[in-house]
Amino acid sequence: MAKLLILSGHADKYRRLLETAELPELEIVTATNATEAEAVGLDCDVVLGEPKLVQPILMKLKNLRWAQSMYAGVEQFLDPSLRRDYVLTNARGVFGDLMSEYVFGYLLNHERRVFERYRAQQERRWDSSATGMLRGKTIGLLGVGSIGAVIAKIAKHFGMTVRGYTRSSEDCSDVDVYYHGSDLLEFAKDLDYLVSVLPNTSETRRIVDASLLDVLPTRAIFINVGRGGAVDESALIHALESKQIAGAVLDVFDQEPLPKEHPFWTTPNLLLTFHTSAPSLPEDIVRIFIENYQRYLRGDELKYRVDFERGY
Amino acid sequence: MAKLLILSGHADKYRRLLETAELPELEIVTATNATEAEAVGLDCDVVLGEPKLVQPILMKLKNLRWAQSMYAGVEQFLDPSLRRDYVLTNARGVFGDLMSEYVFGYLLNHERRVFERYRAQQERRWDSSATGMLRGKTIGLLGVGSIGAVIAKIAKHFGMTVRGYTRSSEDCSDVDVYYHGSDLLEFAKDLDYLVSVLPNTSETRRIVDASLLDVLPTRAIFINVGRGGAVDESALIHALESKQIAGAVLDVFDQEPLPKEHPFWTTPNLLLTFHTSAPSLPEDIVRIFIENYQRYLRGDELKYRVDFERGY
Numbered sequence: 001m002a003k004l005l006i007l008s009g010h011a012d013k014y015r016r017l018l019e020t021a022e023l024p025e026l027e028i029v030t031a032t033n034a035t036e037a038e039a040v041g042l043d044c045d046v047v048l049g050e051p052k053l054v055q056p057i058l059m060k061l062k063n064l065r066w067a068q069s070m071y072a073g074v075e076q077f078l079d080p081s082l083r084r085d086y087v088l089t090n091a092r093g094v095f096g097d098l099m100s101e102y103v104f105g106y107l108l109n110h111e112r113r114v115f116e117r118y119r120a121q122q123e124r125r126w127d128s129s130a131t132g133m134l135r136g137k138t139i140g141l142l143g144v145g146s147i148g149a150v151i152a153k154i155a156k157h158f159g160m161t162v163r164g165y166t167r168s169s170e171d172c173s174d175v176d177v178y179y180h181g182s183d184l185l186e187f188a189k190d191l192d193y194l195v196s197v198l199p200n201t202s203e204t205r206r207i208v209d210a211s212l213l214d215v216l217p218t219r220a221i222f223i224n225v226g227r228g229g230a231v232d233e234s235a236l237i238h239a240l241e242s243k244q245i246a247g248a249v250l251d252v253f254d255q256e257p258l259p260k261e262h263p264f265w266t267t268p269n270l271l272l273t274f275h276t277s278a279p280s281l282p283e284d285i286v287r288i289f290i291e292n293y294q295r296y297l298r299g300d301e302l303k304y305r306v307d308f309e310r311g312y
Numbered sequence: 313m314a315k316l317l318i319l320s321g322h323a324d325k326y327r328r329l330l331e332t333a334e335l336p337e338l339e340i341v342t343a344t345n346a347t348e349a350e351a352v353g354l355d356c357d358v359v360l361g362e363p364k365l366v367q368p369i370l371m372k373l374k375n376l377r378w379a380q381s382m383y384a385g386v387e388q389f390l391d392p393s394l395r396r397d398y399v400l401t402n403a404r405g406v407f408g409d410l411m412s413e414y415v416f417g418y419l420l421n422h423e424r425r426v427f428e429r430y431r432a433q434q435e436r437r438w439d440s441s442a443t444g445m446l447r448g449k450t451i452g453l454l455g456v457g458s459i460g461a462v463i464a465k466i467a468k469h470f471g472m473t474v475r476g477y478t479r480s481s482e483d484c485s486d487v488d489v490y491y492h493g494s495d496l497l498e499f500a501k502d503l504d505y506l507v508s509v510l511p512n513t514s515e516t517r518r519i520v521d522a523s524l525l526d527v528l529p530t531r532a533i534f535i536n537v538g539r540g541g542a543v544d545e546s547a548l549i550h551a552l553e554s555k556q557i558a559g560a561v562l563d564v565f566d567q568e569p570l571p572k573e574h575p576f577w578t579t580p581n582l583l584l585t586f587h588t589s590a591p592s593l594p595e596d597i598v599r600i601f602i603e604n605y606q607r608y609l610r611g612d613e614l615k616y617r618v619d620f621e622r623g624y
Contacts, residue, residue, distance in 0.1 A: 101446055115430075128587060135413070154466075257438035257440075265436045275440060
């Protein structure tokens with residue numbers, strides 16, 4: 001018999017979905033915060049939870065064998081001072097669809113000049129000037145995992161050229177050209193759109209810095225749907241204020257929620273969203289958990305296992 | 313030797329592109345309006361032009377054998393009082409990419425709540441409420457020609473269900489279910505998005521009327537990138553004001569430019585653009601003309617020939 005602790009603001013929804021699945025040999029307890037979790041679940045051997053809620057009790061879970069993160073980002077588990085005597089798996093393969101909707105939504109918003117057209121409407125002005133288009137443009141993906149692969153595929157369907165910057169992998173056939181390591185500035189040269197889907201690791205930290213933003217053309221748009229840590233925020237503000245690049249769209253930040261006094265709120269040509277590009281949908285996450293739980297019961301290797309050193 | 317009259321506001325650009333192609337046995341004259349055309353081109357046998365500019369001189373072109381429209385819509389040539397003793401061809405196969413960018417740009421703008429997020433940014437408000445998504449939604453296409461086929465293809469890549477309403481054709485494999493004739497209301501039932509790409513013909517006139525809008529669910533969005541004549545404008549205003557449907561996006565209208573006093577400018581949940589969803593790009597149109605001119609020289613049947621009775 002395994003004991004599962006569900007630790008999430010949506011714990012009830014997760015419980016209902018898992019109970020419907022009638023998984024064998026599983027006792028389920030739920031908590032919506034660390035205090036509740038301490039009362040009901042410190043003896044669990046499996047955790048399914050939001051990383052920021054699991055972190056405070058991680059060291060107290062004496063029987064922990066497996067933690068399934070509800071998110072893709074698992075930086076809360078990676079600090080070297082934390083235990084690594086369990087299997088950590090994250091959510092993968094379920095965010096690509098929603099993130100690509102976000103990326104293309106905002107790219108098309110830019111090209112089709114949606115805000116400008118709306119202003120014309122408010123002024124009763126028939127503005128038949130031409131808009132831009134995705135067709136023929138070049139998009140550069142910082143990171144081509146399961147999310148980048150979906151973005152690359154849709155980009156090809158819109159008639160775009162796709163560049164990919166990865167650590168080493170080259171397994172997405174929708175990427176036209178791959179770049180690695182010190183090729184970063186070569187990768188960024190002449191891009192129309194730069195999109196980061198990078199996780200927060202020591203290697204990705206501040207990878208979007210002044211030198212990278214410098215080589216982008218002035219027409220370029222930068223979108224970050226990965227993690228805020230990959231961006232030098234001051235350098236980005238400078239690039240936008242000095243019109244080195246045409247615009248940026250950020251869904252993730254160094255500090256979230258973004259502090260009220262942060263200059264991003266009013267930086268020119270910057271659109272903000274609030275870590276909502278691809279919410280973890282309980283239906284998607286439960287599907288991942290069920291598949292992994294069946295492997296867990298059989299003693300098979302779990303899917304989406306995180307390498308603590310690599311950070312994803 | 314053929315004599316070609318180019319009749320367009322961009323006549324110079326067309327001339328340069330055609331001269332570069334070095335087409336054999338072709339004399340080219342250009343005009344940007346009907347008056348100029350009368351001075352230089354009434355004896356032409358071929359016209360390449362914007363329909364609204366060609367119409368006033370159509371009856372005066374004594375040697376006319378072939379007119380290539382720069383647009384897809386050719387309603388200016390269809391009045392039964394006008395001559396039909398020449399071959400009329402329109403532009404096809406070049407608008408699908410741009411129109412699908414428009415359609416998905418505005419659908420994603422709606423689902424991702426781009427305007428709402430922008431208001432939150434202006435108020436320094438971290439709004440992490442969930443947004444909608446295209447995945448799992450159902451789109452209904454009024455008309456599935458070359459444009460509808462591109463929209464259908466992209467819709468499948470975003471994980472959508474595609475319904476198609478056509479006169480009779482069923483040759484697009486990305487359409488999941490076809491509807492015809494009196495199935496119109498069945499077609500519209502439970503659609504998330506209704507998109508019209510219909511031309512202006514006697515059969516499409518006011519096809520989007522109160523009875524059709526009535527069966528759409530209250531969450532539905534209507535987009536018109538075809539022709540304004542397909543829509544009963546009063547019925548649409550009523551549907552939007554009474555919240556029978558959630559929103560509409562219109563690029564085409566009964567009267568263009570839209571008159572200053574038209575209620576559309578301020579109808580709630582209506583976004584307007586200004587017949588710019590898919591501009592005729594000279595590079596695209598010239599490619600069509602060159603292909604057809606080579607057929608013309610050989611005496612072969614021309615591509616994209618318009619049936620004067622059917623209207624497209």
